[in-house]
Amino acid sequence: MSIINYASREIQFKIVYYGPALCGKTTNLNYIHQRINPLNRGDLVSLATATERTLFFDFLPLNALVIKGFVTKFQLYTVPGQVIYNATRQLVLRSVDGIVFVADSQWEKMEENVESLKNLSDNLALQNMVIEEIPCVLEYNKRDLPNVAPVNYMEYVLNNRKKRLQSFEVISSSGQNVFAALNAVSQILLHKFSKHSETPQGAPLPIAIPVEPAPPEARQLPA
Amino acid sequence: MNAIPVLTIEDVATLDGVLGDFLKKTEADLTVVIDRGGNVISQCGDMDVIDVTVIAALAAGSFAATRELARRIGEVEFNALYHQGNGSHMFMNSVDDETIMITVFGSRSTVGLVRFYSTTTAQNVAEVLKLLRRTAHGLSFDPKDISAEPVFVDHP
Numbered sequence: 615m616s617i618i619n620y621a622s623r624e625i626q627f628k629i630v631y632y633g634p635a636l637c638g639k640t641t642n643l644n645y646i647h648q649r650i651n652p653l654n655r656g657d658l659v660s661l662a663t664a665t666e667r668t669l670f671f672d673f674l675p676l677n678a679l680v681i682k683g684f685v686t687k688f689q690l691y692t693v694p695g696q697v698i699y700n701a702t703r704q705l706v707l708r709s710v711d712g713i714v715f716v717a718d719s720q721w722e723k724m725e726e727n728v729e730s731l732k733n734l735s736d737n738l739a740l741q742n743m744v745i746e747e748i749p750c751v752l753e754y755n756k757r758d759l760p761n762v763a764p765v766n767y768m769e770y771v772l773n774n775r776k777k778r779l780q781s782f783e784v785i786s787s788s789g790q791n792v793f794a795a796l797n798a799v800s801q802i803l804l805h806k807f808s809k810h811s812e813t814p815q816g817a818p819l820p821i822a823i824p825v826e827p828a829p830p831e832a833r834q835l836p837a
Numbered sequence: 838m839n840a841i842p843v844l845t846i847e848d849v850a851t852l853d854g855v856l857g858d859f860l861k862k863t864e865a866d867l868t869v870v871i872d873r874g875g876n877v878i879s880q881c882g883d884m885d886v887i888d889v890t891v892i893a894a895l896a897a898g899s900f901a902a903t904r905e906l907a908r909r910i911g912e913v914e915f916n917a918l919y920h921q922g923n924g925s926h927m928f929m930n931s932v933d934d935e936t937i938m939i940t941v942f943g944s945r946s947t948v949g950l951v952r953f954y955s956t957t958t959a960q961n962v963a964e965v966l967k968l969l970r971r972t973a974h975g976l977s978f979d980p981k982d983i984s985a986e987p988v989f990v991d992h993p
Contacts, residue, residue: 616841616842616876617841617842617843617844617872617876617878618841618842618843618844618976619844619849619878619879620843620844620845620846620848620849621844621845621846621849621850622849625841626876626877628874628875628876646989649991649992649993650989650990650991650992651990651992654989656888656890656891657888657891659891659894659895661898670898670902671894671898673891673894673895675888675890675891675894676989678988678989679984680983680984680986680988681978681982681983681984682982682983682984683982686988687890688988689875689876689890689894691875691894701905702902705898705901705902706898708873708874708875708897708901709872709873709874709875709876710874789991792991793987793989793990793991796988796989797987797988797989800988800989801983801988804978804983804988805980805983807841807976807977807978808977808978808979808980808983
């Protein structure tokens, strides 16, 4: 849960990047770390195995001046995606304020995406939270690969709910829409605590850059 | 309407008093109170020594991870953890179900001294936080105070 320190005029928010194994969560944080103004970020801490698979979590602290009179500190975490590390995911989700769910767009990863989203819901339920009530956006990552599912299919599979989540076509390796997704979840989070809880009309929704589709001949249907 | 819990200037001053007294008695370098999600609640001492934000995130993870070890020997959790270095050491102890206290100390202090005073300090901090949760100050923002610019900018 976020907290305001009125003496130092600081607010802290925790944003967690969640998703199946090898979907690009750490790549998101690496890109943000490389591209954000160094004055506005701390060190990227990665607790990974020798093969660079996330073992515990990655952590990147960011500062921003977005609320008049306060320094806002965003703490970005990733969870380990591998199925066996569910206890670790529960720990990292503790006191979460916002979520970026990173889905792998490849056809063969769709089942893992669905399982991971369900796992997220189950783990949030342990904290008496539901995904619809927490600021959350979806990333459809790896849109540059040839065997990706169409966006409307991914929307049907992962975003089929009464109040749909904002979703982004992302290529985390080149950084396309990585900041758009981060800015979206940050704005939803900030407006959650505004005196009018709904995002007001005219509020600055981040602009997502459309991703060029792969050539038709490169697309493959699932077996 | 959602509101963020607030530590008022008075709350911070009270916590600073408790932690400052602890540092004086133990001659530790710094002490940080964090919630179990890794957020910093209060800090006192020489902040040039470490990046407090990173330490808070790692310490919360470390403390939580050892719960499983504790369960294997029939405990709910370990109340305290000690990491011994060559020159600098770290002591972490549970304040309450939601909060942990971290102390970094060097050769001027000893683990026994830190452990001894941390018990009373943790109780005092817990009392302050209990009162704070009961009074439950909350703040929500005027939408006009939230910047219309993107929060984070991609610098090519």
